[in-house]
Amino acid sequence: MLIISGSLTFAPADREFVLEKLAKVTELSRRDAGCVEYWWSEDLESPNTFRFFECWDSQEVFDSHIAAPHETDFGEHVLPLITGATATMFSATPHS
Numbered sequence: 001m002l003i004i005s006g007s008l009t010f011a012p013a014d015r016e017f018v019l020e021k022l023a024k025v026t027e028l029s030r031r032d033a034g035c036v037e038y039w040w041s042e043d044l045e046s047p048n049t050f051r052f053f054e055c056w057d058s059q060e061v062f063d064s065h066i067a068a069p070h071e072t073d074f075g076e077h078v079l080p081l082i083t084g085a086t087a088t089m090f091s092a093t094p095h096s
Contacts, residue, residue, distance in 0.1 A: 001036065001055060001056065001057060001058070001091070001092045001093065001094055002054075002055070002056045002057075002058065002059055002062050002089065002090070002091060002092075003053075003054065003055050003056075003089070003090040003091075003092055004052070004053075004054045004055075004056075004062075004087060004088070004089050004090075005051070005052065005053045005054070005087070005088055005090075006051070006052060006085065006086040006087030006088060007043060007049050007050060007051045007052065007084075007085065007086045008049070008050050008052070008078075008082050008084070008085050009046070009048060009049040009050075009082065009083050009084035009085065010048050010049075010050075010081050010082060010083060011048065011081070011083055012047070012048055014048075014081045015048055017078075017081075018048075018050070018078060018081065021074055021077060021078045022040045022050060022078075024070065024074075025070055025071065025073075025074040025078075026038060026039065026040055028068070028070040029054075029065060029068075029070065029071070032061070032064070032065045032068060033061055033064065034056050034057035034058060034060075034061025034062070034064070034065070035054075035055075035056060035057075035061075035065070036055040036056060036057060037053060037054065037055040038053070038054050038055075039052070039053055040052050049084070055092075
C-alpha cells in the first residue's frame with residue numbers, strides 16, 4: 001500500500017478556483033481503481049492551506065491515477081498556483 005500526505009498553500013485570491021478544482025479531483029480520484037482513501041481538508045490554523053491524504057493499493061495504481069485526465073488537468077491548472085507545499089510518501093503493509 002502507498003500512502004501520501006501533505007499540504008498545498010495558495011494565495012487568498014485563488015481560493016474559490018482551488019476549492020472548485022479540489023472538489024472535482026476528489027470526486028473523480030475516489031473512483032480510480034485501487035483508491036483506498038482520498039481526501040482534502042483546510043488547515044484550521046493556516047487559511048488557504050489544504051491538507052491531503054491518499055492511500056492506494058500499490059505504486060502501479062497510483063501511477064495510473066496520476067496519469068488520469070482529471071489528475072493531469074488538476075496539475076496543469078492548480079499546481080502553478082501553489083505558494084507552499086509539503087508531501088511525505090509512505091509504504092505500508094495492510095493489517096488484517
